[in-house]
Amino acid sequence: MVSSEPFLDSLPVTPSPKPIALEFFAGGGLARLGLEPWFDVAWANDIDPMKCAAWRANFGAEGLIEGDVATLDGGTIPPSPCLAWASFPCQDLSLAGDRAGLSGRRSGTFFGFMDRLNDLARRGDPAPVVVVENVKGLLNSRQGADFTHLMAALATAGYRAGCLEIDAASFLPHSRPRVFIVAVRRDWPIHPALVSKPGAPNPFLTQAVMHAMDRLPAELQSHRVDWHLPAPDRKPPSLADLVDHGDQTWWTQAKVAQFFTQLSPAHAARLAALQADGGAHIGTMYRRIRTDQGSKHQRAEIRFDGVAGCLRTPAGGSSRQFWIMVEGNNIRIRPINPREAMRLMGVADTYHLPHSTLAGLKIAGDGVAVPVVAWLSQHLLAPLAQAQPRSLHHDARLGPMAERI
Secondary structure (H helix, E strand, C coil), X not given: CCCCCCCCCCCCCCCCCCCEEEEECCCCCHXXXXXXXXXXXXXXXXXXXXXXXXXXXXXXXXXXXXXXXXHCCHHHXXXXXXEEEECCCCCCCCCCCCCCHHHCCCHHHHHHHHHHHHHHHHCCCCCCEEEEEEEHHHHCCCCCHHHHHHHHHHHHCCEEEEEEEEEHHXXXXXXXEEEEEEEEECCCCCCHHHECCCXXXXXXXXXXXXXXXXXXXXXXXXXXXXXXXXXXXXXXXXXXXXXXXXXXXXXXXXXXXXXXXCCCHHHHHHHHHHXXXXXXXXXXXXXXXXXXXXXXXXXXXXXXXXXXXXXXXXXXXXXXXXXXXXXXXXEEEEECCHHXXXXXXXXXXXXXXXXXXXXXXXXXXXXXXXXXXXXXHHHHHHHXXXXXXXXXXXXXXXXXXXXXX
């Protein structure tokens, strides 16, 4: 039996002082940008010196611990953390990676994060709310064994959890589907309005998420929560809104001519139709190595659906994404620059980028879309954080929540 009191649909009132958040695998601090309207991101950690330098350039040095999460001194974490955020490395889980899963060197750092969570519990100060973010491949990595292993680790640590799949394309002109596992301590109250009702529309409880959750073993089903998150109520900006018109690094005509030779018949027909239309069109392009009749070829793959392809960490020629502008027979192509990549992640131009192009692209490609974090914070994490047991009977906005799901 749970409370049936109505829940606020509007922005939760942020308490003062804000609840403390921890940003594990912080990168350049993009999760922080989405969290900080509701949380005090008082502590962060990353192992990459370049990313740590970018974090400091934007937020100052205080609270950032540079080093391996597996060997961190848990004593550096401030007392009374309310939220622990972990966007742990995806390379071993991604379809573009080697699919080593959580046993891989990079994605296996998740267990170092769990060690730090357990440190907090041992000192009697566990984080009541945890978010684990990664690529959609986590759901089926090693036939679902990695997802089960992760959920079991959270359950063993005293949490119950649920999963949401959120594509940045709901907020930005950028296709970036990611899974967000939101966990709460088993003694932590959950207002019923934060839980999805059977049969009610929930755009973020996708078929892939429900399949992954449904195949969890029985002992984990008792720790399951199907979270409710409303659909966004704002239309994403257009690609044209994000283009840096001062960047004139357009390809030469010779290079554009070579691009035509790399189009598959289907993509060539798509481009020809746009040219015949006569209007102005903006799209994006990746160059991929594809196998055709037993031979490998570099292919130029274009899209003109108003959404950029998922940004990737720049590790080679196929990881760079390009603008392609078509106006009749006039075709212009150039790489997406770091500032544009950050705009595609929802980052304001006030963010201080590294001087290196590749470093800026890496921060964007390894980051989490800021509006996604903000939406999740506003509609789920902040309400959870405010439901502190010591204040349950004193928050008239939320109604009585002494009864727990």
